[in-house]
């Protein structure tokens with residue numbers, strides 16, 4: 001049996017903390033994710049944040065997680081909210097992604113409504129998890145929020161993907 005030697009691409013080995021933080025960001029960026037927007041209702045109206053730290057935790061009970069930077073101006077609002085909605089964006093929704101990063105337009109001119117728990121629902125996203133807070137865990141410079149899913153929705157469509165700091169589409173392998 002002959003094995004065809006694949007060309008080895010040189011790798012960069014580093015110890016987090018001893019090297020530039022960009023190295024750790026670059027290594028983590030190799031893990032491709034979807035993009036989500038988490039929304040809550042605050043005293044000043046609806047607020048959202050674009051995230052990619054979303055993950056499923058448990059099916060029974062239905063639990064999901066995401067994490068928020070403790071330095072975020074919106075940290076207290078999101079950790080303090082009992083109800084939230086996590087929206088998974090489709091490949092055409094980079095406008096919604098941009099609205100909920102720093103300096104974005106937020107809900108202005110967006111199609112949304114309140115759910116039964118008074119949490120803001122953005123219409124027509126790829127999937128949606130309407131949640132109640134389960135627990136909070138401070139770890140390092142982030143807080144992990146675990147949320148219990150009360151109601152969920154999903155539809156057909158292609159996801160918005162985030163990989164190595166760039167946005168794109170999922171490419172299917174040829175069968």
Ligand SMILES: Cc1cc2nc3c(=O)[nH]c(=O)nc-3n(C[C@H](O)[C@H](O)[C@H](O)COP(=O)(O)O)c2cc1C
Nearest residue numbers: 050051052053067068069072073074100101102162
């Ligand atoms: C693709 C993408 C993923 C992000 N993921 C997270 C995240 O998981 N957690 C987080 O706290 N901020 C995340 N951010 C940053 C926030 O969207 C936002 O820009 C940041 O909280 C702004 O800081 P501020 O809340 O102090 O205004 C992400 C931004 C982008 C563009």
